Amino acid sequence: MSETLWIEKYRPKTLDEMIDQEEVVARLKDFVKEKSLPHLLFAGPPGTGKTTAALCLARELYGEHWRDNILELNASDERGIDVIRRRIKDYARTMPVGEVPFKLIILDEADNMTSDAQQALRRTMELYSRSTRFCLIANYVSKIIEPIQSRCAIFRFQPIPREAVLERLKFIAESENVKITEDGLDVIWEESQGDLRKAINILQAASALDEVVTEDVVYKVLGKITPSEVREMVNLALQGDFLKAREKLRVLLYSYGLSGLDVLKSIYREVMSPKVLSQMPSHMQAELIELIGETNFRIVEGGDDEIQLCALLAKIALKAKGG
């Protein structure tokens, strides 16, 4: 078999194969049995099986025609609510193929839509509710407007427990003839927690690096996937060198192509690391958390990620120098 990403290769094909999430799976199976479905809202952290569950559900509902009966959209990649509505409209006009009387529209990352866009989506959902069902996928239920929530059956996906993650990793390693040590598994778990996608990606990269996936190999992968510029940028800011910190920021934004929020998250992780925290006077710790939180808010509200992050770096530099 030709190589591909393991997250795809080992994506469960049926609801029975799903990892953990037993309650969710049990209820979805009932829907399949009845061949009827309410609108669905899958919520939970990344890598817990939301999209996989939606795809498995579609497969079991529609059998061989499943591809003809679903429309997959990702709210972050579509250009605005108007495009989304048009695509839904075009799709909902055609009849479902097979015996199930509705088609399924999977809208991923729905919580990235503004509340205005969600209002528009709500109307669209109503307009086509006879011929379609929606499966909305989001990280946070709270970021979905109430009227949509109330129209959906909400399924909460929990982070996948340690035992289930390790079992899955061992299964994949065995199928791929990869040796992995216990401490290697531990480090992958520490890093990914309940995010199975991340865990599998780490395993695959580590196995490309060495024949035996040990603690060291995993650390090597982790060192490579986080741009060193994050740490350098935070350190430069803490040393009061704003200009050099800004250069690093620009590498992250424009060379790595990371979004402002993703950069902010990695700054947060770096500042919260025990090593950085321990070197800080204690009153500063809370101040920094507040600054980063405030910047998060400002990036969401504002339009220019670079200006917002520069403002943060300048304030960190000032605080670090006792201002």
Next chain:
Amino acid sequence: MSVPWVEKYRPARIQDVAGNDEAKKAFVAWLNKWLAGKPEKKAALLYGPPGTGKTSLVHAAARQYDLELLEANASDVRNSAALERRIWRALTESSLFGKRAKIVLLDEVDGINPREDAGGLAMILKFVENTRYPLVLTANDPWDPKLRTLRDKCLLIRFKPLGIRIITSVLANICRKEGIFCDYQVLRAIAEKCKGDLRAAINDLQAIAFGKKRITLEDLDMLGYRAKQADMFEIVRMVLAARSPEHARSVLSLPSLDYEMLMQWLSENIPHQYAPSLQAIADAYDALSLADIFLQRAKRTNEWSLLSYALNLMTVGVASARDKPKFRFVKYSFPQKIRLLSQTKKYREIRKRIASAIARKCHVSTRTVIRDILPFLFVIYEADAELAEEILKSFDISSKTFKAIIKQ
């Protein structure tokens, strides 16, 4: 834009070269002596500001006298042994085409850096001393001390900035030939703005006239960056060095202030002007960050009364930073963000294409691919390129495309 007008309308005959009559006369006299076989100086150094007709004159003369023209940039010659040999051969051997004589043009000799490029000027001197054909050099500034020896061996011909009337009439001519209706006032405004540089004036005209049959004074608003950039330095200084809130706010009354551009310029230059005071940098950035938020709210909600807060924050707010250092003159820079974005554009487009190919098959967004999947693919590629290529193939991505986005 198809053919640049500066090329399309390059003068064909010496008398068509605009202005600088004395220079033309001196050049023709020197060339005539060469062709008669007895020049006093073997090389001519044409000097003057850009866009005054130095190169055009040489081209026109070559055509009119039926001379074979060999043209090169002086610093390129220095960096390419092959080019140096070609010039040397051209200067010292007879023409390939038998009776046809030659003229050699070396542009921008003042661009040679004597420190990095010690041999460069010596080489040109050697050319001047040994040439059997007319050799023309050009420079913007011939009084540079490093050019002294060279200057002594050349006939100096000075080109002055072109007058507004001359430029206007050249522009009017082009408009007539292009079938564009254009007010005299507009042409005059372009001419004035270009400060004697005909090339810049023609380029501006072409940019403004693009896709139009009629040009009005309003079209001038988009007039080249040349002018706007100069103004922006001044505007940034007015904000960052403001002595009072009124001073800072005064930039808001400027007609056609591009406030989004101003934000970028301020962001770039705040740390330069306010260093070493971290307090001032942090305060100024905080005001700019709030300005960004109000601007975004105004756009999002169409509530343009919010714009006023954004504008005042980016001027009065920025200037009110505490603990500003005493004003000193610093050279402002063009916003790096804009430069970087255009530099990395192609790279980002390829990455986006790759990311969306993977996104579709992995049922995630391109942002997730860039953040959570690409870094792992880089690791795999680094460790085992063949394996990575196999994986990429499953997404119909060629390894060549992928290589284009691997960090340098």
